[in-house]
Amino acid sequence: MQTQTFSAMIVEESEPRKFIREIRSRGIDDLPAGDLLVKVHYSSLNYKDALSATGRPGVTRHYPHTPGIDAAGVVVECAGKAFAPGDNVIVTGYDLGMETDGGYGQFIRIPSEWALPLPAGLSLRESMILGTAGFTAGLSVWKLLQNGVQPGDGDVLVTGATGGVGSIAVAILARAGYRVVAATGKAAESEFLHALGAAEVIDRESVLAGAERPMMKERWTGVVDVVGGEMLAAAIKSTRYGGTVTCCGLVGSADLAVNVFPFILRGVSLLGIDSAQCPRRSREAVWEKLAGEWKPAALEATASECTLHSLEEHIQKMLSGGARGRTLVNLLES
Numbered sequence: 001m002q003t004q005t006f007s008a009m010i011v012e013e014s015e016p017r018k019f020i021r022e023i024r025s026r027g028i029d030d031l032p033a034g035d036l037l038v039k040v041h042y043s044s045l046n047y048k049d050a051l052s053a054t055g056r057p058g059v060t061r062h063y064p065h066t067p068g069i070d071a072a073g074v075v076v077e078c079a080g081k082a083f084a085p086g087d088n089v090i091v092t093g094y095d096l097g098m099e100t101d102g103g104y105g106q107f108i109r110i111p112s113e114w115a116l117p118l119p120a121g122l123s124l125r126e127s128m129i130l131g132t133a134g135f136t137a138g139l140s141v142w143k144l145l146q147n148g149v150q151p152g153d154g155d156v157l158v159t160g161a162t163g164g165v166g167s168i169a170v171a172i173l174a175r176a177g178y179r180v181v182a183a184t185g186k187a188a189e190s191e192f193l194h195a196l197g198a199a200e201v202i203d204r205e206s207v208l209a210g211a212e213r214p215m216m217k218e219r220w221t222g223v224v225d226v227v228g229g230e231m232l233a234a235a236i237k238s239t240r241y242g243g244t245v246t247c248c249g250l251v252g253s254a255d256l257a258v259n260v261f262p263f264i265l266r267g268v269s270l271l272g273i274d275s276a277q278c279p280r281r282s283r284e285a286v287w288e289k290l291a292g293e294w295k296p297a298a299l300e301a302t303a304s305e306c307t308l309h310s311l312e313e314h315i316q317k318m319l320s321g322g323a324r325g326r327t328l329v330n331l332l333e334s
């Protein structure tokens with residue numbers, strides 16, 4: 001019997017350290033082992049996808065490879081009892097799109113434990129406008145709340161605010177009642193950030209003013225940081241007594257040079273955020289919030305849509321720090 005084929009992005013190392021991306025036809029039988037086969041309707045572009053698609057170190061080691069750490073679609077086959085054909089599911093993180101062929105193909109085969117039923121209140125499309133970036137933003141806000149940062153306590157800083165994680169974090173925090181200060185390198189996107197719910201938009205350089213000192217003026221009651229490096233260090237040094245900083249990203253730098261003063265003199269907490277291996281119970285709780293009381297009103301306004309064929313320009317834009325909001329990848333039209 002002839003195997004069913006589908007379109008997928010294949011990234012290949014054509015010569016040492018040179019990676020090419022092509023949209024090719026693949027067979028379903030060639031997908032990795034797993035008890036769940038899903039027809040992918042939508043995926044999205046995350047920073048990790050841009051790294052995997054271009055062969056940057058730290059995400060994918062084995063090529064040829066199909067990236068895409070996010071996928072939302074419909075179950076075709078499930079060997080166990082977890083899902084039935086026709087169920088809508090979302091898959092974010094675990095090994096999807098890292099070493100396991102991911103959402104930039106019209107089908108994925110995965111262990112069923114990686115999938116969640118699509119939460120009521122979200123369409124497949126909306127779930128991927130959120131995707132890993134939105135889930136990470138949600139997890140960051142959830143951790144701030146768990147650590148006692150309440151709306152009304154003071155300003156919450158979001159760095160890399162026009163990016164995927166940043167823009168959704170601004171929207172969620174505003175929806176949850178926090179006063180959000182959005183730090184960006186893109187002065188021209190001030191209106192976009194205000195429309196998402198930022199009370200104030202500041203130049204990212206202004207977060208760094210005075211950062212040469214061991215501690216800075218107290219400004220933030222909470223921080224959602226995606227940048228790392230100097231930006232994260234400055235955010236920690238300017239967090240108010242008892243405040244909390246979440247750290248999920250490294251677009252600026254993976255290094256962090258701080259002294260212990262903010263921690264031992266101001267009781268500041270630094271919380272790490274990992275979306276990929278996040279336990280299922282927390283995953284479900286955060287997705288329920290994202291589908292309900294935190295669902296950004298302007299979700300569509302954060303999204304640009306593309307197909308596999310037009311993904312390249314979005315990958316390049318993201319790697320140059322120029323991305324705005326989220327990029328939804330439509331696999332139905334790819």
Ligand SMILES: NC(=O)c1ccc[n+]([C@@H]2O[C@H](COP(=O)([O-])OP(=O)(O)OC[C@H]3O[C@@H](n4cnc5c(N)ncnc54)[C@H](OP(=O)(O)O)[C@@H]3O)[C@@H](O)[C@H]2O)c1
Binds near residue numbers: 048133165227231
């Ligand atoms: N830990 C986790 O589970 C997890 C999950 C998702 C993402 N992440 C990480 O979070 C980070 C952001 O991901 P994303 O998908 O939101 O990426 P993104 O859409 O590319 O957004 C990053 C934003 O950061 C700002 N930026 C870029 N380069 C910068 C630099 N050199 N210095 C300061 N700011 C810079 C830009 O916003 P402005 O121009 O507005 O400043 C950019 O739009 C990445 O490092 C990603 O790997 C981690």
